[in-house]
Amino acid sequence: MTLPTLTPQQLWQRYQDWLYYNEPLGIYLDVSRIPFDEGFVEQMQPKFAKAFADMEALEAGAIANPDENRRVGHYWLRNPDLAPADLRPEITTTLNQIEAFVQQVNSGTIRPPEAPRFTDVLSIGIGGSALGPQFVSEALAPDVPPMAITFIDNTDPAGIDRVINRMGDRLKSTLVIVTSKSGGTPETRNGMLEVKRVFQARGLDFSKHAVGITMQGSKMDELGHAEGWLAEFPMFDWVGGRTSEMSAVGLLAAALQGIDIHALLEGAKVMDEATRVPDVRKNPAALMAMAWYFAGNGKGEKDMVILPYKDSLLLFSRYLQQLVMESLGKEKDLDGNIVHQGIAVYGNKGSTDQHAYVQQLREGIPNFFATFIEVLRDRQGPSMELEPGVTTGDYLNGFLQGTRQALYENHRGSITVTVPIVNPRTVGALIALYERAVGLYASLVNINAYHQPGVEAGKKAAASLLELQQAILITLRESSQPLDLATLAERVGASDRIESVYLIVRHLEANDRGIVLQGDRAQPSSLHVATRQLAAV
Numbered sequence: 001m002t003l004p005t006l007t008p009q010q011l012w013q014r015y016q017d018w019l020y021y022n023e024p025l026g027i028y029l030d031v032s033r034i035p036f037d038e039g040f041v042e043q044m045q046p047k048f049a050k051a052f053a054d055m056e057a058l059e060a061g062a063i064a065n066p067d068e069n070r071r072v073g074h075y076w077l078r079n080p081d082l083a084p085a086d087l088r089p090e091i092t093t094t095l096n097q098i099e100a101f102v103q104q105v106n107s108g109t110i111r112p113p114e115a116p117r118f119t120d121v122l123s124i125g126i127g128g129s130a131l132g133p134q135f136v137s138e139a140l141a142p143d144v145p146p147m148a149i150t151f152i153d154n155t156d157p158a159g160i161d162r163v164i165n166r167m168g169d170r171l172k173s174t175l176v177i178v179t180s181k182s183g184g185t186p187e188t189r190n191g192m193l194e195v196k197r198v199f200q201a202r203g204l205d206f207s208k209h210a211v212g213i214t215m216q217g218s219k220m221d222e223l224g225h226a227e228g229w230l231a232e233f234p235m236f237d238w239v240g241g242r243t244s245e246m247s248a249v250g251l252l253a254a255a256l257q258g259i260d261i262h263a264l265l266e267g268a269k270v271m272d273e274a275t276r277v278p279d280v281r282k283n284p285a286a287l288m289a290m291a292w293y294f295a296g297n298g299k300g301e302k303d304m305v306i307l308p309y310k311d312s313l314l315l316f317s318r319y320l321q322q323l324v325m326e327s328l329g330k331e332k333d334l335d336g337n338i339v340h341q342g343i344a345v346y347g348n349k350g351s352t353d354q355h356a357y358v359q360q361l362r363e364g365i366p367n368f369f370a371t372f373i374e375v376l377r378d379r380q381g382p383s384m385e386l387e388p389g390v391t392t393g394d395y396l397n398g399f400l401q402g403t404r405q406a407l408y409e410n411h412r413g414s415i416t417v418t419v420p421i422v423n424p425r426t427v428g429a430l431i432a433l434y435e436r437a438v439g440l441y442a443s444l445v446n447i448n449a450y451h452q453p454g455v456e457a458g459k460k461a462a463a464s465l466l467e468l469q470q471a472i473l474i475t476l477r478e479s480s481q482p483l484d485l486a487t488l489a490e491r492v493g494a495s496d497r498i499e500s501v502y503l504i505v506r507h508l509e510a511n512d513r514g515i516v517l518q519g520d521r522a523q524p525s526s527l528h529v530a531t532r533q534l535a536a537v
Helices: 008-018 038-059 072-076 087-108 128-140 157-173 188-200 219-227 249-255 263-276 284-294 318-327 357-365 394-411 425-443 452-477 485-491 495-510 533-537
Strands: 019-022 029-031 062-065 120-124 150-153 173-178 212-216 231-234 303-308 343-346 368-375 414-421 513-519 528-531
Touching: 008 029, 019 249, 019 284, 019 513, 029 062, 029 284, 029 303, 029 394, 038 072, 038 425, 062 150, 072 087, 072 173, 072 263, 072 357, 072 425, 087 231, 087 249, 120 157, 120 188, 120 249, 120 495, 128 150, 128 157, 128 249, 128 425, 150 188, 157 173, 173 188, 173 249, 188 495, 212 219, 212 249, 219 231, 231 249, 249 263, 263 284, 263 425, 284 368, 284 425, 303 318, 318 343, 318 425, 343 357, 368 394, 394 414, 414 425, 452 485, 452 495, 452 528, 485 528, 528 533
Parallel strands: 120 150, 120 173, 173 212, 212 231, 303 343, 303 368, 368 414
Antiparallel strands: 019 029, 029 414, 513 528
């Protein structure tokens, strides 16, 4: 559906009719370029009544993730008074512990054995344990932070090597934060073991540099206590990874970089208050969720393109990619029906996008709606004039407004979120705004936003392949002759998985793991597999 052709005055009136402004935060939300009408808004009222009730129950401590019998309480992190009485102490205690630890690190009371103080942070985690801290660091860290931060957020060996090599001799003054709720997340565990090996090779005591963020009783909790790590901070079972930035997962890293974590929490708290209002027109998260629903026909039929017009918000699209897609990308609804819900999210930044994919957004497949993130304040201090009355910031603003108008003229819908400045308070508010919009939208389409069965399925499949690899290696070492792929697959009980067997042995050979492939590589079925010792005979 597209809006009827509006005169400039009518469009201006529509903008005013649907503009939301939060005075304490100075944040605007404009959904006027999404072409819903009053009839649609009225039609959505029953769905929103249920969504508001669902969110109220969630914050009151209802079981929101029946798969794991867990509550969902990331909202309590910025307002412990709302948390169940039994949880309030651990929220406030954790925040106090973070502040005390950071003060001791900054003062040198906690220091590495081989240096007068810690100079760097190496954060090892994946998913929400990395994306939130990365986004906040990019957005808010001072140009010269008290501690620089680097991330290992994958199990890519070359990527790990690059991080370690770039740190060089500073490794001896690096604080290592390892974040994993279970302590058994493979990517995080792998990164930790790789880093630990480098520390040992350089004669450094890893335990005197290591901090864990995990659940009590996890494998990492046990390891940290056994090895005498510097400190441990809790992850709560009622906080999911993608909503964990306001927990120790995000706050510890932010505080070590000199970011005001109290302002971050305060901004989220103020936005939470605004998004509890049970009136769509006066609730920015409800307006946003309604715009998403209309744009995608309640089925995610259009992608969400995030266009922040500020370099410091570059990673916001990646952060939202996980928050939105992991929360909303579900095969079944709450009644067990196959629905295949979700909203695809991608983005980069303005005005870079105008030299990249805005051409397609303007004239290509209309399979998206855009979200512009506008920042009113250009920089700290005055800007030079490039020409009379025009600065670099004026150009940036002009590109944003021009792109928004160009998309509208070609019937491409958009949302605009405007913040006065990028600071901890507004970033906290942005995080909270999207968290609530995701929760409300999930209720509108009747899905569970707080579980991720698809992620778990992928982990199980990977574990199965690693077990198959072990069987392949044992079989090849015990064989007295090269084996063709079909025979090898049969011997390891994987006759129906010959392709997986082939991909495993090809990877082993490429990494000098003692395996050799013999035959025509363009015809994998003709290949024979042997150990290097057997092939040399």
